[in-house]
Amino acid sequence: MTKIFGDTADILANTNTIITNLATVSAVTNALPTLTETGGTVTTDGTEQNVYIDDVPLGVFRPVCVKIDFTNHTAGETVIVREYYRIKAGIADPILQDEVTYAGVPANPLITIDLTPNRYGARVTIEKTAGANRAYDWGAFYEI
Numbered sequence: 371m372t373k374i375f376g377d378t379a380d381i382l383a384n385t386n387t388i389i390t391n392l393a394t395v396s397a398v399t400n401a402l403p404t405l406t407e408t409g410g411t412v413t414t415d416g417t418e419q420n421v422y423i424d425d426v427p428l429g430v431f432r433p434v435c436v437k438i439d440f441t442n443h444t445a446g447e448t449v450i451v452r453e454y455y456r457i458k459a460g461i462a463d464p465i466l467q468d469e470v471t472y473a474g475v476p477a478n479p480l481i482t483i484d485l486t487p488n489r490y491g492a493r494v495t496i497e498k499t500a501g502a503n504r505a506y507d508w509g510a511f512y513e514i
Contacts, residue, residue: 409509414498433485447501456490
């Protein structure tokens with residue numbers, strides 16, 4: 371008889387351990403980042419304009435990429451796409467990391483700008499330097 375009760379106690383103790391482990395796994399998976407999307411249209415006007423900006427995120431976030439549709443871009447247009455980041459708190463303006471000039475019709479009209487994780491903000495801009503003003507649709511993907 372004692373053996374049966376001992377086995378039952380062991381089973382209950384193991385069940386409690388399993389439940390605790392499942393709760394821990396659930397908490398971790400609930401905290402995993404969620405892929406989020408935003409987008410819009412920007413029409414160039416000859417000035418540097420924001421395409422995507424997360425100026426002061428609430429915490430570490432992972433911007434994934436910005437996609438810009440160059441379907442309306444013709445042989446006469448030239449634009450510069452720039453990527454900026456803040457790397458510490460209190461910096462008024464983000465720091466330029468990269469810029470790419472697109473002159474004429476690109477071979478592939480959907481341009482992807484890969485972004486890197488950071489803590490203090492990211493921005494992607496577009497500036498028309500030649501040609502007519504054009505509308506560019508865009509989408510940004512990031513994890514929060």
